[in-house]
Amino acid sequence: MAVNPLSPNPLIPATSGLPPLLDAQGLAKLFPVSHRSFWQPRRFVHAVDDVSLALPPGESLGLAGESGCGKTTLGKMLVKLVEPTRGQVRVRKPQTGPGADPFWSLAGLKGRELKAFRRQVQMVLQDPYESLNPRRTIYDTVAEPLSVQGLGSALDRLDRVRRMLEQAGLTPAGNYLFRYPHELSGGQRQRVAIARALVVGPSFVVADEPTSMLDVSSRTAIMNLMLRLAQELGITYLYITHDLAVARYMCQRVAVMYLGKIVEVADTEELLSQPQHPYTQALLSAVPVPDPAYRRQPVALLGEATQPVDPPARCRFYDRCPLRVDQCRDSPHPPLEAKAGAGHLVACYRV
Numbered sequence: 001m002a003v004n005p006l007s008p009n010p011l012i013p014a015t016s017g018l019p020p021l022l023d024a025q026g027l028a029k030l031f032p033v034s035h036r037s038f039w040q041p042r043r044f045v046h047a048v049d050d051v052s053l054a055l056p057p058g059e060s061l062g063l064a065g066e067s068g069c070g071k072t073t074l075g076k077m078l079v080k081l082v083e084p085t086r087g088q089v090r091v092r093k094p095q096t097g098p099g100a101d102p103f104w105s106l107a108g109l110k111g112r113e114l115k116a117f118r119r120q121v122q123m124v125l126q127d128p129y130e131s132l133n134p135r136r137t138i139y140d141t142v143a144e145p146l147s148v149q150g151l152g153s154a155l156d157r158l159d160r161v162r163r164m165l166e167q168a169g170l171t172p173a174g175n176y177l178f179r180y181p182h183e184l185s186g187g188q189r190q191r192v193a194i195a196r197a198l199v200v201g202p203s204f205v206v207a208d209e210p211t212s213m214l215d216v217s218s219r220t221a222i223m224n225l226m227l228r229l230a231q232e233l234g235i236t237y238l239y240i241t242h243d244l245a246v247a248r249y250m251c252q253r254v255a256v257m258y259l260g261k262i263v264e265v266a267d268t269e270e271l272l273s274q275p276q277h278p279y280t281q282a283l284l285s286a287v288p289v290p291d292p293a294y295r296r297q298p299v300a301l302l303g304e305a306t307q308p309v310d311p312p313a314r315c316r317f318y319d320r321c322p323l324r325v326d327q328c329r330d331s332p333h334p335p336l337e338a339k340a341g342a343g344h345l346v347a348c349y350r351v
Contacts, residue, residue: 020054020092021204021236022078023103027051027087028260029073033309045308047073049260050087057092057203060230060237062247062268064283065257068308071240072126074257075206078238079123080106080114091121091204119149122197123206127213128189132181138165138192139177145200160199167232168195169225187218191225198229208240223249244287248272256280259308259316261333266344276339276346279317315349323350 030044048070055061063071076082078089090103104117125131132141139161146157165173168191181189190210197205211219239250247254254271256264264277275281282299289296301320315328327349339346
């Protein structure tokens with residue numbers, strides 16, 4: 001198993017022999033919710049707490065978990081839309097000269113370096129009805145990244161936008177260039193959002209539940225589109241979802257997140273067939289099975305979810321865990337460790 005060369009003990013090692021495209025270590029994001037005198041923060045929502053991951057080029061990692069567990073916040077930190085409270089993110093540059101640092105460090109990134117970084121890293125947002133400006137035509141929306149990056153002449157941009165719209169399945173592109181978002185369906189809007197993200201040729205894309213707002217038929221078409229574009233353009237995805245069936249279709253590996261912590265990581269088929277963490281088992285037990293004769297054994301969870309505001313140092317899943325013992329209460333949150341073979345990491349004292 002390959003080990004991320006940027007850290008001696010990565011919590012989520014890359015499973016490819018290639019050096020990582022993205023390396024994040026110890027990421028945390030705390031949002032203040034109350035204040036002392038003189039407006040000094042006192043209490044915090046621990047949206048993301050000590051998360052590390054490494055992604056090799058060409059791999060798609062699914063980030064799964066219930067709403068509010070910190071998935072979107074983590075994705076936004078990786079693309080520098082949210083600044084982390086702690087930790088660092090490093091992204092490999094497309095090319096560097098001899099002796100130059102081959103990675104961008106997102107801390108303090110600005111100026112030309114930030115502009116170059118934006119070209120390599122993009123994000124597809126969840127809601128196509130909110131992520132597109134209703135006052136801008138489809139051409140203006142997709143061409144804006146090219147204009148910001150200073151790429152090509154006006155005719156070059158028009159040609160690039162046409163080709164990108166056709167790659168995104170909006171054909172013939174001429175029928176869409178000067179229409180407005182309200183004239184398109186939800187699936188068509190999401191194709192425009194994908195075209196906008198990919199028009200500058202990024203190597204890494206965070207896809208934040210891009211199909212959750214769409215009907216079933218559109219979901220399949222959008223997922224197939226993203227898989228095809230990843231193969232054609234060599235894109236690495238972090239695919240955020242709460243639907244494990246979608247993660248199975250889209251991703252080679254899956255990381256399960258609970259209350260700001262990653263609790264299990266494995267190859268997709270292994271995680272779905274042999275889940276180790278009780279939270280992952282509970283997630284899988286809630287997935288509907290299209291067979292009325294099949295009865296899946298439910299996982300009985302206890303109590304209620306721990307509050308994300310200044311949670312105790314113990315295991316985050318303690319309040320709901322059916323396997324909990326005194327060690328889980330008295331010890332810090334367990335680290336991710338290989339418990340079921342190389343590459344299958346679990347954060348649980350009882351596994």
